[in-house]
Amino acid sequence: MHSPDRTARTVICDQALRLFAADGADNVSLRQVAAAAQVSPSLVVHHFGGKAGLHEAVNERSLAVFGRFAESAAGAGEDFLPRRLAAFLDGDAPVLAHLCRLLLSDEPAGRQIFRRWHALKLAWLDSLPGAARAGEDRSLCAAWLTVNELGVLLQRHQLRGLLGGDPLGPEEAARWAGVGTGVYRDGLGGR
Numbered sequence: 001m002h003s004p005d006r007t008a009r010t011v012i013c014d015q016a017l018r019l020f021a022a023d024g025a026d027n028v029s030l031r032q033v034a035a036a037a038q039v040s041p042s043l044v045v046h047h048f049g050g051k052a053g054l055h056e057a058v059n060e061r062s063l064a065v066f067g068r069f070a071e072s073a074a075g076a077g078e079d080f081l082p083r084r085l086a087a088f089l090d091g092d093a094p095v096l097a098h099l100c101r102l103l104l105s106d107e108p109a110g111r112q113i114f115r116r117w118h119a120l121k122l123a124w125l126d127s128l129p130g131a132a133r134a135g136e137d138r139s140l141c142a143a144w145l146t147v148n149e150l151g152v153l154l155q156r157h158q159l160r161g162l163l164g165g166d167p168l169g170p171e172e173a174a175r176w177a178g179v180g181t182g183v184y185r186d187g188l189g190g191r
Contacts, residue, residue: 009047012037014094017058021097025055059109062098065089070116074123080180081120082153083173100154114146121145152176 006014015036019028030051034041048054069088073081089096102110121142152159152167165172 008037008039008043012039012044012047012054013057013061016054017061017098018094020055020058021094021101024101025051025058030054058098059102059107062095062102063109063112065092065095066099066113066116070120073120075127080149080173080177081117082149082156083168083170083177085153086168096153103150103154114150117150118142118146121149148180 012033016028016033019033019036030044031041033054034044037044044054048057069085072088073084085099086096099113103113104110118139122138124145125138125142156167159167163172163175167173167176
């Protein structure tokens with residue numbers, strides 16, 4: 001049974017997040033969530049009204065966590081957000097996995113995360129000196145940066161195997177950011 005300091009609603013939401021992150025919400029039944037939370041399916045329905053309500057609550061939780069991250073990243077001058085997000089979550093793998101699933105979906109929550117990331121990149125571009133932030137393609141540039149950064153986040157496991165280290169770990173993230181900075185500054189041909 002769950003610990004007395006955590007409400008049944010919280011335990012249910014935590015277990016749903018873990019299961020949705022691992023298998024996708026469409027592939028997880030309300031009964032599976034109830035079993036993982038060690039409660040009856042009727043208690044899940046009581047708290048969330050059904051699977052749709054539970055799905056919405058899990059998405060809202062992930063959005064709230066991402067919102068706190070975005071607030072902490074705004075104005076921080078950070079140009080490589082995936083590493084900052086991994087550090088912010090500090091091992092909360094289900095939230096990170098759920099955010100990735102949302103980003104790959106066409107759900108409103110996924111669109112919100114993508115747009116917020118894009119806004120962070122726009123703000124970062126605005127913090128750069130002079131001509132680096134000028135131009136009519138500023139939004140396109142921020143979108144390009146967004147897609148590249150999210151690619152690292154979404155392909156983290158593939159990159160880990162390819163690079164021999166976690167691309168969001170301190171050493172590999174520094175290498176990744178260094179290569180990216182060089183490409184942004186010098187192009188693919190270098191100087």
